[in-house]
Amino acid sequence: MPETFFLVAAPGLDETLAAEARAAGFNGVTLVPGGVEVAGGWPEIWRANLMLRTATRVLARVAEFRAMHLAQLDKRARKVDWASVLRPDVPVRVEATCRKSKIYHAKAATQRIERAIAETLGAPIAADAAIVVKARIEDDLCTISLDSSGESLHKRGHKTFTGKAPMRETHAAAILRMLGFDGTQAVVDPMCGSGTFVIEAAEMAAGLLPGRERDFAFQKLAAFDAQAFDKMKTTPQPEAQLRFFGSDRDQGAIQGATANARRAGVADWCRFTRSPVSELTPPDSVAPGIVVINPPWGARIGDRKMLFALYGALGQVLAQRFQGWTIGLVSPDAGLVKATGLTLSATEPAIDLGGTRVTLWRGVPG
Structure with a gap:
């Protein structure tokens, strides 16, 4: 033992x-x-x-x-x-x-x-x-x-659709925690891709265990007790609350994220819609919560020079429409973050995201 x-x-x-x-x-x-x-x-x-x-x-x-x-x-x-x-x-x-x-x-x-x-x-x-x-x-x-794990624990078994430069579930969960998410707030992701932030937040709110449907290496070890392990999987089943919202300009991403949420068992907690950043508005009937964004950086997706306008538009929308919300923006590029015009502070330490050291920038528009 x-x-x-x-x-x-x-x-x-x-x-x-x-x-x-x-x-x-x-x-x-x-x-x-x-x-x-x-x-x-x-x-x-x-x-x-x-x-x-x-x-x-x-x-x-x-x-x-x-x-x-x-x-x-x-x-x-x-x-x-x-x-x-x-x-x-x-x-x-x-x-x-x-x-x-x-x-x-x-x-x-x-x-x-x-x-x-x-x-x-x-x-x-x-x-x-x-x-x-x-x-x-x-x-x-x-x-x-x-x-004892086998495959990396970010592989929950639900996300069969992935977009460009996908966020790992383990990273998404950590970033949500760093932003103060405790399962009670609303979460909005205006560049949701495959929906990782939104689905992870919904699972946390629903009390769903991340490893509930996957296999682990320890199940093939000598000391494994299948009956004892099955008892650990019991989780509450609270009534679904629509508090988690993702949008993206790519219809394929919206369809894929919706399917991922359905496989994860949180379809009733989430809503994904096709929408550009310019049309982003706070969801109805929810108190200010968290807006979390993993935008293009230039190194992974897009031409950096062309991204300044995107970051500027994003910052303008957040400043005008999301006052009182906690903003979390993931980027390795302080220059692009500055282009938002928002007052965002760097959270330490930096995070290794697919071999790139990125920073979580955090702030609350006044």
Whole structure:
């Protein structure tokens, strides 16, 4: 039984992930390089995969020992109780990294650990195996973890339609949290694309668990209890409230976002309409909430020089029609943000979005 596990966060989102984990009732939540360390065994690992919206993946730590050379690594890897965590009938692959250690050859380290698993447990080794054993050797300390998630946790299983430069669900959830969204406010996205912000906000308001319909790697591990895990999936079913709105000038995006919302089970919470930014107005019968926008940056979509007019028009509409709303704008380009004419402050730290360091700009038009 692991005593601690590790939540992997996208760069810039580790503090947001730690706050989410604490709010969800996890214990021993500690910020560490690259993510968040949490106290708990398998049930808490299953729960983290199932319910945390801002985590990229969950690593279960199963062993830790010193290894100064490959022979020592081989000997101590064979003493790990692999049978308590892995099944002999399920293929496994090993990924090793070495840093500041006497063992510096990652491929050789990988081979030694693979051999230890194969010869002590009998589990087959396969390059395409879904079960991944991760070994990190740093300062001669070898930490062995299991990737309990499998596919990245941003893959909720609902978004089969994606537009240009799509926003990952984990990033969208984190940005919403950074804007103060708690499930009670209205959310508007005037450049919604595949609808990620709107759908993620609706799921949060509805109390739907992000991992409710997908599979995880831990379901193929030795300690998995299917009955106990199924009990974790019970969620309330509140009455739908139409508070989440997306618009886009592309009709294909509107159709795709609508279908994504239907698959996610939040179609009655959301409305998507084809509309240019110039026609954007606050939805009827809702109090001022949050406007969140991931506009073109020039580096991904569009010519930067042509985008100044778009940002200017967007800023004018927000200033005139959305007074009292919290505005969140995602962009790596301070010059384009300035062109909105809005008073927006940079939220730190920057966020890694598809390899680009972007900033969440926040403000409230007066």
